Amino acid sequence: EVQLLESGGGLVQPGGSLRLSCAASGFSFSSYAMSWVRQAPGKGLEWVSAISASGGTTYYADSVKGRFTISRDISKNTLFLQMNSLRAEDTAVYYCAKVLGYSYYDFDQWGQGTLVTVSS
Amino acid sequence: SYELTQPLSVSVALGQTARITCGGNNIGGKNVHWYQQKPGQAPVLVIYRDNKRPSGIPERFSGSNSGNTATLTISRAQAGDEADYYCQLWDSSTVIFGGGTKLTVL
Numbered sequence: 177e178v179q180l181l182e183s184g185g186g187l188v189q190p191g192g193s194l195r196l197s198c199a200a201s202g203f204s205f206s207s208y209a210m211s212w213v214r215q216a217p218g219k220g221l222e223w224v225s226a227i228s229a230s231g232g233t234t235y236y237a238d239s240v241k242g243r244f245t246i247s248r249d250i251s252k253n254t255l256f257l258q259m260n261s262l263r264a265e266d267t268a269v270y271y272c273a274k275v276l277g278y279s280y281y282d283f284d285q286w287g288q289g290t291l292v293t294v295s296s
Numbered sequence: 297s298y299e300l301t302q303p304l305s306v307s308v309a310l311g312q313t314a315r316i317t318c319g320g321n322n323i324g325g326k327n328v329h330w331y332q333q334k335p336g337q338a339p340v341l342v343i344y345r346d347n348k349r350p351s352g353i354p355e356r357f358s359g360s361n362s363g364n365t366a367t368l369t370i371s372r373a374q375a376g377d378e379a380d381y382y383c384q385l386w387d388s389s390t391v392i393f394g395g396g397t398k399l400t401v402l
Contacts, residue, residue, distance in 0.1 A: 211391065213339075221331070221339065221382050223391035235389050238297075271338055280345055281386035282329040286338040 178202040178285045180272050185290030192262050192294070198255040198272030198287055205253040206230075209275035211283060212246065212257050214268035214292075224270070225257065226281065240266075262294045298387045300394035307400045314370040316397045318383030321364060326385045328366040330359060333396075334379045342381075343368060373401050 184196040198210070211226040225246040226235045234246050245258040255272050269291050273283035301319040308314035318328060328346050331339035341350050343359035346366065356371045370377055378401045383394040 213391075213393075220380075220396040221333075221384075221393045223393060226391065235391075237390070276341075276344060279386075280327050280329070281391050282327075282341065282344040282384075283331075283339070284341050284344070284350060286340070288338055 178274065180274065180285060180287035182270065182272050182287045182290040185270065185292045187293045187295065188262055189296050190263060190294055193258070193260045194262065194292060196257040196259065196270055196272075196290060196292070198257075200253045200255065200272075200274070203274065203285075205248075206250045209278050209281070210248060210255045211273045211275060211281070212255075213271045213273055213283070213286075214266075215271070215289075216265075216268040219268075222268070226275070227255070229278065259292070262292075264294050266292060267294045268292060297390070298385075298392055300383055300385070300392055302381075302383060302394040302397045304395070305398045305400065307402055308370070308373045309402050310375065311372055314373050314377070314399055314401075316368045316370075316381050316383075316399065318366040318368070318394050319364055320366075320385075323364055323366050323385070324362040326361075326387060328359070328361050329384045330357075330368045331382045331384065332377075332379045333382065339382065370399070373399075375401050377401055 212224040269289040274285040276284040330343040333339040346361040347359040
């Protein structure tokens, strides 16, 4: 059974940093691209970032480019999102998602999410 | 940048057919995916690459994509289908989501 378990969320002040983790199990982690998607309270889904299976290629939404960094540790089957210079508008539930097809970026498995609140 | 347009809400009578649209410029030339999200839960992939159904998704869910509109069709709608639905695609190295449609089953 595929499992994605996010952690690392919490309350942080504007301008602060946070590192999210997503522990993956039940599939060959090194064979699949992964992504982060967020959802602000009462709002729709917003894509944040994605990383190739090897980790060699990364993609970012304009809203986080230069502030967030996605990475993965294949030896630990873990996906990360380093978030710096956080803003109030980054407040959201952050989901990690497994990519089904690299050329299509369709997400067939999702974690339950971790809440990030940016507030003073 | 590419945009996807969904109606804010769609209503369907119990047992009838619901159609949720996703509009975009020449979207028929792209691969569209659909997600169902119930309150307090993570999204679930219900249709991928226009019309493919993941294992475990009922045959009542189907998809089509042509011209400037992709459509998610839910046949014989059930109370359990009440949820938010999002379309999504990959374009120019960017993942794009539609704004979401709230489906109400009457």
